[in-house]
Amino acid sequence: MLFRDPEALFHAAVAALAREDWLRVAEMCDPASLSLFQSAVLRYYLEPQSHAPVTVEQYLAHAPDMPREVAEYHVRQIHAEIDRSKSLERDYPTVGSIDELRQMSAVALYASWLEGRSLRxxxxxxxxxxxxxxxxxxxALRAAGAEERATLLGVVPDGERVAHVLYRTEIAQVPAISEDGAEEREFQADMAGRQFVSVLTCRRGKDGGWRLxxxxxxxxxxxxVVSLR
Structure with a gap:
């Protein structure tokens, strides 16, 4: 499906993310950007690590007053973060091995990354x-779905083939209104949920369709930033 304007692309992408259709979102992306994303991922997993992991002794050298048991815990956490097999499992849940990652299409790889970074x-x-x-x-997912929605504010063209979609994520909560004067309360009401604007950049292909x-x-x-209670 071709999207003839950035607004239609934005609404379709938001809807696909909301229904967790990761493959559909990936299919909306510019092929060149998908290829570059894939190349960067493969370089990370296939190239040798450039430096050795930190040791407990090195950690203690920077924090000599720290108990050794605490330093050992922090070093284990650091090693877990840079362990490529663990990061593969965390970031690409549909990929079973680095060999499988190497054989995936760019679209499937990005779809897997989207799933790995999803709120669910x-x-x-x-x-x-x-x-x-x-x-x-x-x-928690039901609560998040009821609270957030993306609102399109406008589109800023940037040349013939690039456009920036301005939007904000609205939280369906009534802001706390202070006991200040009427002018301050009016200001708070006007600014609630409108202080943080985000940008989605998209590119038009040679076929005239806009892509993420x-x-x-x-x-x-x-x-x-999520938590469970």
Missing amino acids: RQLQQIAKQQSLPDSAVDE IADHSLLGHGAN
Whole structure:
């Protein structure tokens, strides 16, 4: 499906993300951006690590007063973060191995990354760490879906083939109104949910259709700070 204007592309992408259709979102992306994303991922997983992981002794050299047990814990955390097999499992949940990653199409790889960075995936990992039931994840997802929605503000052309879609994410909550004067309360009401504007950049292909840019910040995906109660 070709999107003849950035607004239609924006609404379709937001809807696909909301229904967790990761493959559809990836298919909306510019092929060149997908290829560049794939190349960067493969370089990370296939090239040798450029430096050795930090040791407990090195950690203690910078924090000599720290108990050794605490330093060992921090070093384990650092090693877990840079362990490529663990990061593969975390960031690409549909990929079983680096060999499989190498053989994937750019579209499938980006779709897997979108799933790995999704709110559902983050909540599932937290629930697993805290031994919480699946119902806690479902409840949190329902609450998040009811609270947030993306509102398109406008489109700024940037040449003939690039455009920037301005939007904001609205939270369906009544802001706390202070007991200040009427002018201050009016200001708070006007600014509630409008102080932070985001940008979605898209590119028009040779066929005239507009496409998303496959990167690590698509519509703020994966930027949520989440918790479970």
